[in-house]
Amino acid sequence: MEASLRTRASSSSGEEAKLDRSRLADAPPRFHLLAKPSGSTCNIDCKYCFFLSKEALYPNEKHRMSNETLETYIRQLLESHRTPEVTVAWQGGEPTLMRVEFFRKAVEIVEQYRKPGQTVKHTFQTNGILLDDEWCEFFRQHHFLVGLSVDGPRELHDTFRVDRRGQGTFDLVMNGWRQLRKHGVDFNVLCTVNAANQHHGRSVYRFFRDELGARWIQFIPIIERATEQTIQLANRGWSEQAGHKRVLYTQTGNRVTDRSVGAKEYGLFLIDVFEEWVRRDVGRVFVQLFDVTLEALFGRHLLCIHAPTCGLGPALEYNGDLYACDHFVEPGYRLGNIHETHMLELMASPAQRRFGMDKRDSLTAQCGRCEVRALCNGGCPKDRFSLSRDGEAGHNYLCAGLELFFMQSRPAMETMAKLVRNGRPASDVMAITASDDKRRGPYAPCPCGSGRKFKFCHGNHAPRHSFDSGSSKARRTS
Ligand code: SF4
Numbered sequence: 330m331e332a333s334l335r336t337r338a339s340s341s342s343g344e345e346a347k348l349d350r351s352r353l354a355d356a357p358p359r360f361h362l363l364a365k366p367s368g369s370t371c372n373i374d375c376k377y378c379f380f381l382s383k384e385a386l387y388p389n390e391k392h393r394m395s396n397e398t399l400e401t402y403i404r405q406l407l408e409s410h411r412t413p414e415v416t417v418a419w420q421g422g423e424p425t426l427m428r429v430e431f432f433r434k435a436v437e438i439v440e441q442y443r444k445p446g447q448t449v450k451h452t453f454q455t456n457g458i459l460l461d462d463e464w465c466e467f468f469r470q471h472h473f474l475v476g477l478s479v480d481g482p483r484e485l486h487d488t489f490r491v492d493r494r495g496q497g498t499f500d501l502v503m504n505g506w507r508q509l510r511k512h513g514v515d516f517n518v519l520c521t522v523n524a525a526n527q528h529h530g531r532s533v534y535r536f537f538r539d540e541l542g543a544r545w546i547q548f549i550p551i552i553e554r555a556t557e558q559t560i561q562l563a564n565r566g567w568s569e570q571a572g573h574k575r576v577l578y579t580q581t582g583n584r585v586t587d588r589s590v591g592a593k594e595y596g597l598f599l600i601d602v603f604e605e606w607v608r609r610d611v612g613r614v615f616v617q618l619f620d621v622t623l624e625a626l627f628g629r630h631l632l633c634i635h636a637p638t639c640g641l642g643p644a645l646e647y648n649g650d651l652y653a654c655d656h657f658v659e660p661g662y663r664l665g666n667i668h669e670t671h672m673l674e675l676m677a678s679p680a681q682r683r684f685g686m687d688k689r690d691s692l693t694a695q696c697g698r699c700e701v702r703a704l705c706n707g708g709c710p711k712d713r714f715s716l717s718r719d720g721e722a723g724h725n726y727l728c729a730g731l732e733l734f735f736m737q738s739r740p741a742m743e744t745m746a747k748l749v750r751n752g753r754p755a756s757d758v759m760a761i762t763a764s765d766d767k768r769r770g771p772y773a774p775c776p777c778g779s780g781r782k783f784k785f786c787h788g789n790h791a792p793r794h795s796f797d798s799g800s801s802k803a804r805r806t807s
């Protein structure tokens with residue numbers, strides 16, 4: 330089986346094409362594919378979500394994955410992996426639009442094709458709105474890790490995460506969260522950092538930690554690119570709008586929309602969260618970028634964005650089209666269709682290998698001599714549309730913020746790395762930080778760089794802002 334995997338062709342003959350693994354010496358042993366079973370279709374209309382515009386790639390089609398594509402996808406994914414663990418990751422658009430039955434079938438197919446010794450992790454990213462008892466019982470039964478999209482307390486969340494009538498979705502998302510809690514489903518929070526919440530890092534983080542009980546949190550910067558020609562339309566949003574030509578979002582242009590996070594603001598947001606986390610939550614709350622940064626000190630790269638190269642995170646559309654990355658679902662990055670060519674062959678193709686290597690090979694000279702290059706690695710290529718300090722094109726738009734964050738967090742990260750190397754828990758850094766804080770005293774400037782006194786900044790346990798989170802109701806009912 331290993332030497333001759335077979336894949337169903339979508340040609341009219343219905344023949345299966347052979348895949349000869351011996352031709353694929355450079356094929357990656359594993360990759361992390363994001364499958365979009367309902368394409369980019371969603372039941373809400375977040376203002377910053379350019380994925381909504383991707384519906385325009387497949388006009389006049391019903392964006393739903395067929396059973397045939399589902400089976401081909403799972404079979405090829407399991408065949409492709411040479412590591413014992415495989416992740417089956419669902420996202421959208423909004424994958425709950427496919428209904429539970431589709432995913433029951435997916436789990437059955439996984440069991441049918443799983444190789445001996447292969448373990449499969451299921452993950453599912455959702456806006457939470459359709460979650461009910463049936464969904465959550467299913468997630469619990471099959472140990473799904475569910476990512477819930479929340480941008481903070483009500484006022485911050487509702488700024489951009491709205492429905493088709495422009496109404497905030499906070500209450501609906503909290504209903505979904507209550508369902509996840511009620512059924513004991515493992516969940517993480519995925520929070521975008523955008524123009525509305527960029528100045529509220531600590532409050533947002535505390536809301537997730539204290540009100541939602543989140544123990545895994547990811548922050549994703551919102552950067553919506555546009556050109557001089559498209560910026561006005563882009564600022565209106567990416568969904569279908571009466572009287573306006575719809576723009577298909579592509580990674581072009583060096584303007585950003587009004588909803589995008591500022592570069593420096595992104596770094597300050599992360600620092601605000603980090604300075605809270607390093608005093609109270611190490612080993613208890615897992616913030617993806619903090620884990621990624623610590624692991625990088627051991628030479629391990631958990632996240633493509635800050636790894637030297639990438640190209641191991643393809644995206645699969647509902648019809649079997651495979652793209653280089655979820656952020657590059659656009660015509661120039663379509664690798665092929667899994668009904669015609671096995672996904673492993675597509676992953677090993679020169680185009681995809683070049684895509685991954687370009688991340689390293691296109692670094693600017695400024696990145697090349699950067700002090701935190703080993704942690705940052707120039708960030709994601711989709712964000713490289715600014716000028717470097719030398720005036721070189723192709724520099725990361727977020728650089729000012731990334732540099733701030735990596736420089737600021739580095740001493741504590743290095744302390745944690747040293748602790749771990751000496752067989753001690755990383756969480757011991759909290760006692761070291763507390764003793765440093767005590768030595769400096771409450772009226773010294775806060776180490777976060779805000780310019781405020783420590784006592785009134787990260788030495789203050791009370792939230793800086795009082796948001797209406799709806800949390801008391803949440804606590805009563807969960
Ligand atoms: S383009 Fe960015 S998000 Fe996509 S695989 Fe590369 S680093 Fe990751």
Ligand code: SF4
Nearest residue numbers: 696699705707728732
């Ligand atoms: S911090 Fe800026 S200069 Fe340094 S590697 Fe990252 S993007 Fe490049």
